[in-house]
Amino acid sequence: MNHRLHRWSWMQTLVLVFFSSVLMAAQTPQDIEINDEPGVRDIEYPEWFSETFLDLREDLEEAKAAGKTGIIIYFGQKDCAYCEALIKVNFGREKDIVDYTRKNFYVIAINIWGSREVTDMDGETLTETEYSEKEKTHLTPTLLFYTEPDARPFVLRGYYPPYKFRAALEYVVDGYFKKETLRDYMARADPPGKFDVADMVEESFFESPPYALDRSHFPAEQPLVVFFEQHDCHACDILHSDPIRDPVVQRMLGNFDAVQLDMWSDTPVVLPDGNKSTAKEWAEKLGIFYAPTLVFFDEGGKEVMRVASVVKLYRLRGILEYVLKKGYLTSPTYQRWREEQQNSTPAE
Template sequence: MHSLNAPLLIKHQKSAHIALSSSLGSLILTVLLCMGLTGFVAAEESSAKKGEFLGAMDTVYPDWFKVSFMELEEDVAEAAAEGKRLMLLFHQDGCPYCNAFVEKNLAQKDIEDTLKTKFDVIEFNMWGDREVVSVEGKTYTEKEFAKALSVQFTPTVLFLTEEGQLALRLNGYYGPDRFRHVLDYVSNKMEGEQTFTDYLESRTEPASSKTLINREYYTGPITDLTNRSGKGDKPLLLLFEQGSCKNCETLHDKVMSQPESQELLSRFDVFQVDMWGRDSFETINGSKLTGREWAKELGVNYAPTLILFDADGTEVIRSEAFFKSFHVQSMMDYVTSGSWREQPSFQRYISARADEHREEGKTVNIWD
């Protein structure tokens, strides 16, 4: 009997085993499917949480710009033969400041006419690969050329003399009114007579220092920077300003008032300098100068200009044109985080910072 029932028992055991295996298989499959769906949903949620990127603008550059073979010695000579000077414009894709330069500045007929009659304008993509031969005869790609010239912002504009020397450089966007002064200064070849700062002083009425904007984040009145409280521990931020300054008001009311800006400012010793002031003080290197003397020595010709130093007083970067919140905050973070020591390109740094913010679910608006 045992021998007769053994196959049946084995059959039942096999059936039970198959049923159990089938049940386990179904359970495992269900679990795996659920896990897969959960992962898919999580991935979707993660993707959905990535912050937006706003403010980038496409720009079409004027067809009256010079079509150049990018051999700058020849371009300088050709411009000089026509009684013109050469203007080099560095830009990048999506740059809202470049867009403002084209659509606000170059849209002004008097500015366009001045550029057409007195300059040859050549545009460069700071990340481009077109071949460029410098005035000195050295061959670069566009991005190598931008790096060699330490282009940190766009637009960056270089005006060259008839000999191919630098007449004036703009690191960032100037509005139409200030840009008109630039064109007058360069087209009339005044760089040999006076600095651009002196030129501006002679043509504008410096406002009274009594109207300078006062804010609670200033470390104190500027008297002796050699003995500032945070020397050696905190980086230094200098704000060169003037009275009755619309751009200064915008900086303080729209940019520095933001919580993120306030937190970044707390990491600095912050001092305000009257760029036309006549009161003297000790500068970071121990010289006794007035505000206007120091502004001239440092080449400050835009209000507000922000100059950022490390804790030991070495200049790291400066903002000397019109910039909005994300760029100003990124400059402050660039210094306080120490990122400038590892990444010399501010543009690469700010791009990486924008990506990090978006991965954290934050919206990045480069034109807010």
Template sequence: MSKSLCFFLAMAISLLATAQESAGDYVVTRDTPSWFKSSFLDFPEDISEAAAEGKQLMVYFGQDGCPYCKKLHDDNFHQAEIVSLLKEKFDSVAVNMFGDLDAVWIDGEEYIEKTLARRLNIQFTPTLLFLDDEGNEVLRIAGYQSPPRFLSALHYVLSDLTDGVSFADYWRQQAKQDEKVTALPDLAPPFSAPPYNLSSPSKMTAVLVTQSSCSICNEWQNFLSSDKAKQWHEAFAYVRLDLFGRDNTMSGDQTASQWVLDKQVAFVPAIIFLDESGTEQFRVDGYLRDFHLSSVLDYVASGAYRREPEFQRFLQQRSDQLRQQGENVTIW
């Protein structure tokens, strides 16, 4: 066998291995549930067809190899009550965040899947957009949420409250009913004491929103206290707020609860990153494991969010760089 043939064969095997690795255990076009609508991604048409059947439209953005998308499908989309509601009340359409299929959005503008995702500022997968019969976005879920939280979101979208009550307020009332008194662990970062001033003249502010009886909150807090996270501690002024914090006041005697509600925090835990003037630059309020959470901290602390507006592209680049440095990248 010639050297050139060996070289090209090795390259082909390498590319195949890379493709298989990047695809992981989940492929959008293969693993989308069979009850999703077969759509030409002409969304004005999809809206009209859904409305004609008395339904609303759910637009799902996923990507190949996304463990959170797989968890959504394995957990949420196998819950009988969730599946029943989605089949009866919604037309569900899947979009590949990095796909190349033609798409027409609600405004009549033409895109391909990946440019549509960019136009709609899709930062995390899965992201689900719930649209009314006029194409207005009623609710956006950015990232994975557990079946009970997801079901609560569906009930909100199907309620008569969407014009007068924000989902953040609706969900807070649901969460309040199940609240238990659970001590939260102390954290390694030097968290500010109230009253809070959410603008620092020299660094970003990372506002961590938690609540009692929240296992994921404890997960995030344990990560922030770990050696892995300490490299970013100096980049942020840290503030921790409780979702129902009535006593922790902000500047101007605003309670923590009021500030969080004004920010429309729908799920906890959440981290809201504010610049030196107190203006929000980035947030995450979907379930993330350690690698993705560390990538979010790196994305903001390094200033990469200013030059690369798409977090998922930054995430791919960071993963490649870490692998080139010999690190074992475990995304789940």
């Protein structure tokens, strides 16, 4: 009898361990393998994407008449590793995301290099490329959410893992955008970090406090990059353990004034425009909702662009080069500058 009880207690323990591990796995952000090295990629839009005449006001009216929350405008391009992840993971294997998106939105695809005519929410007729540049599509994929012609709850620029993407969809569908910022909503939706180390990862190129970033009176000698991070941040740990370890990235970051801030802290900061604030207040003012977010400023303190999504080696290298070479002075978007750089490189 004692042997049976002992054997049963072990069986109960094994069952509890198994279900606990399943639950923990479900609550932990999945690592999405993205290799963003340039190459040919097979990306096909899902059959449930909407085929329209690209009159976006009419598309939104039709979506609302069909009982949808609104429309999502997807900006993408061929051979984009991050677009591939969105299409094959979030809009592919994640059935609950697919079902939820289809139930609540029409999704309309825009090719950032396309020539089809688009009539945007302002009534302006543009090519797909012109429309992409008007919307400052620095990164692909970019998703614009519309619930009304003059109501765009937010924009997602870049790739977000499924658990973040689900939260973004629910933020719009459940109407939370009407009563709180995406930043506050995402903070509640963000599960705990996977790594045991709670502290933020420090780098040798990060400047030490006090953080006097004022560039309003005299231009700085170098551009500025601010790393907005947080404790218990799995995505932050991945950034520091992967692309930032690259020797080329390390050398490029040496040409920036680099600062790391806890986006929820009361750390005092003198902003690039000379005003005094805290890291938390500044992050809120900038609308930072994703950690890590990298915000780039020129020598005069003007924001150039930001990366607020998953970023791997080749995209990070390209953005650092774009800022250091001041590509923003000659090209309307990072994507346009990158394309021009590739076309100007002599064939081997």
